[in-house]
Amino acid sequence: MADYFVVDAHAHTYKTAEVGIQALGGAGQAGCNGTPEELIEILREAGIAKAVQVNMTPMREMYKAAVDKLSESDRGGEHPEIIRAMSERVKRRNRWTCELAKEHAELVAFPSVDPLMGPEEMAAEVEACAKGLGAKGIKLHPAEGHYFPRDERLWPVYAKAQELGLPIISHGGVFMMTDYEGGASYTKPENFEPVLESFPKLKLVIAHLGHGYWEDSISLAKKYPNVYFDTSAIICGVEHLEQLSEAETVELIRKLRVDHVMFGSDYPWFSPAASLKRFLQLPFTPSEKEKILGGNAKRILGI
Numbered sequence: 001m002a003d004y005f006v007v008d009a010h011a012h013t014y015k016t017a018e019v020g021i022q023a024l025g026g027a028g029q030a031g032c033n034g035t036p037e038e039l040i041e042i043l044r045e046a047g048i049a050k051a052v053q054v055n056m057t058p059m060r061e062m063y064k065a066a067v068d069k070l071s072e073s074d075r076g077g078e079h080p081e082i083i084r085a086m087s088e089r090v091k092r093r094n095r096w097t098c099e100l101a102k103e104h105a106e107l108v109a110f111p112s113v114d115p116l117m118g119p120e121e122m123a124a125e126v127e128a129c130a131k132g133l134g135a136k137g138i139k140l141h142p143a144e145g146h147y148f149p150r151d152e153r154l155w156p157v158y159a160k161a162q163e164l165g166l167p168i169i170s171h172g173g174v175f176m177m178t179d180y181e182g183g184a185s186y187t188k189p190e191n192f193e194p195v196l197e198s199f200p201k202l203k204l205v206i207a208h209l210g211h212g213y214w215e216d217s218i219s220l221a222k223k224y225p226n227v228y229f230d231t232s233a234i235i236c237g238v239e240h241l242e243q244l245s246e247a248e249t250v251e252l253i254r255k256l257r258v259d260h261v262m263f264g265s266d267y268p269w270f271s272p273a274a275s276l277k278r279f280l281q282l283p284f285t286p287s288e289k290e291k292i293l294g295g296n297a298k299r300i301l302g303i
């Protein structure tokens with residue numbers, strides 16, 4: 001479809017259609033199920049060269065569900081054995097994602113970590129994934145995990161990522177899977193400021209252009225050369241969900257700096273093909289399209 005080298009910088013994959021559909025929680029807009037087989041077929045048909053699999057393993061929720069299963073008298077206090085078990089699940093999922101990327105040239109692995117794992121465990125996982133398993137970056141989801149990006153448990157993760165040159169993609173802005181204020185309070189763009197300030201060489205990607213907090217995203221872009229953005233879920237091809245007009249979208253992305261913004265879909269919530277089709281309709285110049293669609297991802301994510 002496109003005469004451009006296209007990378008979908010933000011997609012989620014699930015082991016089975018059943019797990020994928022469960023993760024979508026009824027909010028899917030594309031009739032997709034999240035399996036790597038389905039994703040690869042969509043990419044091929046749409047002429048998209050690669051997709052970045054950003055892992056989102058809901059560790060906090062899994063932990064809560066496991067504690068809720070305990071008898072009432074056992075529920076209080078800390079549960080290190082449950083933390084360990086959930087931590088292993090996060091790591092297994094990370095390995096699965098990395099394996100897929102080894103098997104399929106179209107897929108790139110961004111494993112995830114969660115502060116519940118503890119600082120040492122997270123830093124060790126980042127190193128293991130990057131050095132031994134071929135991961136190209138790390139995904140964080142503060143809105144799902146109910147933690148702030150400045151959470152000091154994450155400091156060793158940022159330090160390790162900066163040292164290894166690994167970009168970090170984090171959810172940004174409103175989280176559609178929870179209530180508006182609850183989810184977004186963790187991931188307002190301004191909350192990333194301490195991280196950008198303390199780790200000037202870390203490439204930090206705020207997903208969804210900072211969904212809903214456009215002016216905050218622009219302020220960050222003006223101040224920090226190391227902040228980047230992706231367009232996933234914002235330029236999505238689902239008309240009633242697009243909050244910005246064509247002109248506003250182009251203006252926003254130019255203010256965020258065209259060479260700092262990457263095309264993404266948030267598959268399976270949205271379709272990479274429909275997102276690409278919509279993107280191509282926007283009044284960007286061909287050179288801007290080339291950068292946003294794939295040129296920037298090549299450079300920023302090292303793929």
Ligand SMILES: [Zn+2]
Pocket residue numbers: 010012054266
């Ligand atoms: Zn996402």
